[in-house]
Amino acid sequence: MQSRLTVPVLVLSFTLLGGCTPLVQVNDLVPRSVVRIPSKSSMRLAVAAAEGGESSESMTVVVANVNGPEYTEALRQTLGTAGLFSELTTEDHADAVLRTRILSQRNAPRSAVYTLLVHYELRDRETSAILWQDTIYSDAVGSDFYSGEVDIINRKFFVRVRAKTVQDNLSQLVATLTEQAPHLKTRSR
């Protein structure tokens, strides 16, 4: 009996899981408002892989979650567009490394609110001295995005809410670094 049930259960599980594939795309996470900054740091920057991003809400996996890899790529693209640093490069060739940890992302499916707390830290690659650090908070409320569709479990809706939150966080980062970057100095520069 048990073995006869195994195959249908597995098929059903894979079907459900397939339907739960994260829909968030890196392009959705990159803020549209970021423009190239005229004054920039002469430093070469490496963007380390973002850590964290595991949600404490187990149900979040049902819809798109924002995890390290997507965040890292969105971060790279955003900083590349802003042109805050002379070059985005690998860690071996960089003067400084930007480390990121997603401290908290909170929401649940059908939830009204999504929040994101991210710690950013810029370190001298040679000395490991902290050049700059900050924790940036952003959030979004589903009702801000509600456009009339009566679909409270519309996954695209939740992706939009998440994407907006990430975009806001990255926009704040660029705004902060725009002020800081020209004054940052590593040991080698």
Next chain:
Amino acid sequence: MAAAAGLAFADEASLWLSEGVDLNGRRFAVDPVTTIDPRAEEEHAVDKLRTELAKGLAQLEMLDTGDKAPPRSVRISCEIKRYSAGNVAGRWIGGKFGAAYIVVLVKLAEQESHQLIGEMVAVREIAGGGLFSIEAGSTIVTDAADEIVKAISNRVAH
């Protein structure tokens, strides 16, 4: 904050502490709660959150009451980022349309140096329940305070 890599990760409690920070034996003072959401002021969520936080910490004998002037107290500052008391009819009809929610950004700082030593986000929401959720706007504030106190006490060895 300390190095991101050095930040302690508390899976359930969601309170992140700077590297090397030890909350054992510390007492906590609650700063006046601030908000950027006028609804939190209108609904008295600001005052209620501070009161509930102090009450929760006092029950655990972790509140700095000022009478003993304990050394190295920790200040807790809370900012209500989002608040909505929602509405019963909306919750009756369906989920998020009448949801009551509160989002609180919590920062822990050294009393004397003002150095930031910890952060967390508390989120509470009631999105259903119809008539049974009539007090949701108040309940979420109490629940958020409980979550913050629990997150802090989880980082203190008992």
